[in-house]
Amino acid sequence: MKKIKIEVGGMTCEHCVARVNKFVKNVNGVKDVKTSLKENKSYIETNDDVSVDSIKSAIEDAGYKPGKYEIG
Numbered sequence: 423m424k425k426i427k428i429e430v431g432g433m434t435c436e437h438c439v440a441r442v443n444k445f446v447k448n449v450n451g452v453k454d455v456k457t458s459l460k461e462n463k464s465y466i467e468t469n470d471d472v473s474v475d476s477i478k479s480a481i482e483d484a485g486y487k488p489g490k491y492e493i494g
C-alpha cells in the first residue's frame with residue numbers, strides 16, 4: 423500500500439472535488455481518494471505498483487492541475 427498526497431490546482435467547489443475523486447478512483451490500483459477543497463490537495467491510497475504519473479494524468483483528464491506531491 424502506498425500513500426500519495428498531491429496538490430490539485432483549479433478546484434473551486436465541491437463539484438470539482440467530486441470530479442477529481444471520480445477520475446482518480448478510476449485509475450487501476452487506487453483504493454481510496456479524499457480530496458480537500460480547503461487544502462487544494464488529494465490524499466490517495468494505492469497499490470504499490472501505481473505510478474504518480476497515472477494519478478497526475480487522471481487529475482489533468484478531470485480538468486485540473488496536479489502540483490507538488492509526497493509519497494509515504
Ligand SMILES: [Cu+2]
Nearest residue numbers: 434435437438
Ligand atoms: Cu467546482
